[in-house]
Amino acid sequence: xxxxxxxxxxxxxxxxxxxxxxxxxxxxxxxxxxxxxxxxxxxxxxxxxxxxxxxxxxxxxxxxxxxxxxxxxxxxxxxxxxxxxxxxxxxxxxxxxxxxxxxxxxxxxxxxxxxxxxxxxxxxxxxxxxxxxxxxx
Amino acid sequence: xxxxxxxxxxxxxxxxxxxxxxxxxxxxxxxxxxxxxxxxxxxxxxxxxxxxxxxxxxxxxxxxxxxxxxxxxxxxxxxxxxxxxxxxxxxxxxxxxxxxxxxxxxxxxxxxxxxxxxxxxxxxxxxxxxxxxxxxxxxxxxxxxxxxxxxxxxxxxxxxxxxxxxxxxxxxxxxxxxxxxxxxxxxxxxxxxxxxxxxxxxxxxxxxxxxxxxxxxxxxxxxxxxxxxxxxxxxxxxxxxxxxxxxxxxxxxxxxxxxxxxxxxxxxxxxxxxxxxxxxxxxxxxxxxxxxxxxxxxxxxxxxxxxxxxxxxxxxxxxxxxxxxxxxxxxxxxxxxxxxxxxxxxxxxxxxxxxxxxxxxxxxxxxx
Numbered sequence: 454x455x456x457x458x459x460x461x462x463x464x465x466x467x468x469x470x471x472x473x474x475x476x477x478x479x480x481x482x483x484x485x486x487x488x489x490x491x492x493x494x495x496x497x498x499x500x501x502x503x504x505x506x507x508x509x510x511x512x513x514x515x516x517x518x519x520x521x522x523x524x525x526x527x528x529x530x531x532x533x534x535x536x537x538x539x540x541x542x543x544x545x546x547x548x549x550x551x552x553x554x555x556x557x558x559x560x561x562x563x564x565x566x567x568x569x570x571x572x573x574x575x576x577x578x579x580x581x582x583x584x585x586x587x588x589x590x
Numbered sequence: 591x592x593x594x595x596x597x598x599x600x601x602x603x604x605x606x607x608x609x610x611x612x613x614x615x616x617x618x619x620x621x622x623x624x625x626x627x628x629x630x631x632x633x634x635x636x637x638x639x640x641x642x643x644x645x646x647x648x649x650x651x652x653x654x655x656x657x658x659x660x661x662x663x664x665x666x667x668x669x670x671x672x673x674x675x676x677x678x679x680x681x682x683x684x685x686x687x688x689x690x691x692x693x694x695x696x697x698x699x700x701x702x703x704x705x706x707x708x709x710x711x712x713x714x715x716x717x718x719x720x721x722x723x724x725x726x727x728x729x730x731x732x733x734x735x736x737x738x739x740x741x742x743x744x745x746x747x748x749x750x751x752x753x754x755x756x757x758x759x760x761x762x763x764x765x766x767x768x769x770x771x772x773x774x775x776x777x778x779x780x781x782x783x784x785x786x787x788x789x790x791x792x793x794x795x796x797x798x799x800x801x802x803x804x805x806x807x808x809x810x811x812x813x814x815x816x817x818x819x820x821x822x823x824x825x826x827x828x829x830x831x832x833x834x835x836x837x838x839x840x841x842x843x844x845x846x847x848x849x850x851x852x853x854x855x856x857x858x859x860x861x862x863x864x865x866x867x868x869x870x871x872x873x874x875x876x877x878x879x880x881x882x883x884x885x886x887x888x889x890x891x892x893x894x895x896x897x898x899x900x901x902x903x904x905x906x907x908x909x910x911x912x913x914x915x916x917x918x919x920x921x922x923x924x925x926x927x928x929x930x931x932x933x934x935x936x937x938x939x940x941x942x943x944x945x946x947x948x949x950x951x952x953x954x955x956x957x958x
Binding site for chain 1: 656663926928930931932
C-alpha cells in the first residue's frame with residue numbers, strides 16, 4: 454500500500470464526483486457532508502463507469518403515500534441501469550451483502566505535511582497552504 | 591434478492607464479435623433535422639402545424655422516461671446533439687470496442703404514429719432517406735429498417751416498394767402498438783410485400799394507438815410502462831398466429847425487439863393447450879401455435895432477464911429454442927446490455943456463436 458496525493462480537497466465538493474487515475478485504475482472521489490470517500494469507477498453489475506452517474510439521496514417510503522430521502526447526497530446511481538450504491542460503503546442497495554464496489558481509504562492532509570511526507574505520484578504542484586486528498590492503494 | 595453480477599470472467603474484448611440487432615440512430619436536434627429529406631409541402635406542415643399522435647402530448651412519450659434522452663448518461667456525444675446522433679461517437683463508444691460486425695438500426699421516429707397519415711408517411715420516407723444518407727451509406731456495418739406507417743396500408747406498401755430492393759435496408763420497422771392487433775387482415779398487404787422482398791418484420795417496442803398501455807388501464811409509473819411491453823408482445827404473438835398470418839405467408843419472418851423473453855414458454859404452453867380445445871374457432875390455425883412461433887418468430891435478448899439463479903436462463907433458452915434469440919444492446923438507451931456482461935452464465939462456444947451472430951444471419955438475408 455502506498456499513499457497517493459490525488460486532488461486538492463477544495464476540488465471535491467458535495468453532490469459531485471471527481472474522477473482520478475491511480476496506478477492505472479480510475480477512481481471516483483466524493484464528499485458526503487465533509488467526509489471524503491473513494492470508489493472504483495466500475496459498476497459490478499455490467500461494467501459501466503459507475504462514477505459518471507448521479508449523486509443522489511435514497512428515496513424511501515415507510516408506507517404508501519409517505520416519502521422521505523435517506524442518506525442525502527450519499528448514493529451514486531449508475532449511468533446505465535440505475536443501480537444505487539452507498540458512497541460510504543460501496544454497498545449495492547438491491548443486494549448489500551453480496552454486491553459491493555471496491556472502495557479506498559481517503560485522508561485529508563495539509564499541504565505542509567505532504568511536502569515533507571512519504572507520498573507518491575504527485576502530478577500537480579502541492580501548495581503548503583492548501584489541503585489535499587490522499588488515497589491509499 | 592436478485593444477484594446478477596458475473597459468475598465467470600468477462601468475455602475478452604478483442605475476441606468476441608457480435609451482430610447487434612437493436613441500435614438506435616437519433617436525430618441530432620429533433621424533427622427539424624429531417625427537413626433536407628422532407629418534401630416542401632410536409633416541411634411547411636411540420637413548421638406550421640407540427641406532429642400529432644394518438645395522445646394529448648405531441649412531443650413526449652406516453653410516460654416520461656427514466657433518464658434524459660432515454661439514454662445512458664455517458665452516451666451524450668461530446669460534440670453535442672442527442673445520444674445516438676453522432677456516428678463517430680457511436681463507433682468510438684460502441685461499434686468498435688464491442689466488436690459489432692453488423693448493427694441493425696431501429697430509428698424510433700413519430701412517423702408511424704401520426705394521426706395525419708399523409709404527413710406520417712412523409713416523415714417515414716424522410717427517415718428512410720436519412721438512414722441511407724447519414725448512417726448505412728457512411729458505415730457498411732450498419733443496416734437500416736424500412737420505416738412505414740402501418741395504419742395507412744397503401745402508403746406502407748408503396749414505401750416498401752420504393753426502397754425495399756435497397757440492400758442497405760434489412761427489415762421493415764413495424765411498431766407493435768397499431769390501431770388493430772397486427773394479425774388483422776387489414777395489414778396483410780404489408781406482409782405480402784415484406785415476404786416478396788424477403789424483409790423481416792421488425793417489431794420494436796413503441797407506438798401509440800390511443801389504447802391503454804396495459805390490459806388493466808393506464809399505469810401510474812414508468813416501471814409499469816416498461817413492463818407493459820411484455821403484454822404487448824404477447825398480444826402480437828397471439829394475433830399473428832391465431833389470425834393465420836403464417837398460414838398465408840409461411841416464409842414471413844417476425845422479429846420482436848426489446849419485449850423480453852421469460853414469458854415466451856408460458857404463452858406457448860397456454861396457447862397450445864387452448865388450441866387443443868378451441869381449435870374449431872380458428873380453423874385457419876392448422877398446427878399447434880408453438881410450431882408457428884418456433885418457425886416464424888425471433889426475439890432479441892435485451893433487456894435480458896436476470897434470474898436469481900443465473901443458470902435458470904439456460905433452462906429458459908432451452909424452452910424457447912437456442913435458434914430463436916438474437917443478441918441486441920439497445921445502444922444508446924439506458925437499459926443497454928453489454929455483450930461482455932449480458933449472459934451471467936457460461937455459454938458454450940456453439941451457443942455463443944448462435945446467439946451473438948448465427949441466428950441473426952439466418953433471419954436477415956442482407957448481411958454481407
